Amino acid sequence: MFVTMNRISVNPEYARQFEENFQHRARLVDRMPGFIRNLVLRPTNPTEQPYIVMTLWESQAHFEGWVESPEFKEGHARSGSLPREAFRGHSQLETYEVFTDSAEASAQEVG
Numbered sequence: 001m002f003v004t005m006n007r008i009s010v011n012p013e014y015a016r017q018f019e020e021n022f023q024h025r026a027r028l029v030d031r032m033p034g035f036i037r038n039l040v041l042r043p044t045n046p047t048e049q050p051y052i053v054m055t056l057w058e059s060q061a062h063f064e065g066w067v068e069s070p071e072f073k074e075g076h077a078r079s080g081s082l083p084r085e086a087f088r089g090h091s092q093l094e095t096y097e098v099f100t101d102s103a104e105a106s107a108q109e110v111g
Contacts, residue, residue, distance in 0.1 A: 034062025
């Protein structure tokens with residue numbers, strides 16, 4: 001499994017609008033091959049912590065296919081409705097490969 005985490009620092013006065021954008025997103029990624037799940041994590045201390053937008057994929061190749069797709073461009077064009085001052089700097093994308101998963105271990109114990 002491949003995981004991306006996009007850290008997005010949002011000015012607190014724009015937090016509600018930022019969250020509404022995600023709640024009403026186009027959901028184009030949901031139909032992409034290899035897509036598993038999307039989580040948007042709200043910071044418990046929004047003045048110091050960023051939001052984290054996490055996506056889970058079957059593989060890095062599936063994620064790269066999404067980034068290179070017309071759907072990616074369309075989905076990100078729709079999310080551009082917030083002004084620059086809504087953000088405290090540039091977002092930071094981190095990528096990871098999952099090497100162990102407690103959910104998989106639990107499923108194997110049951111089966």
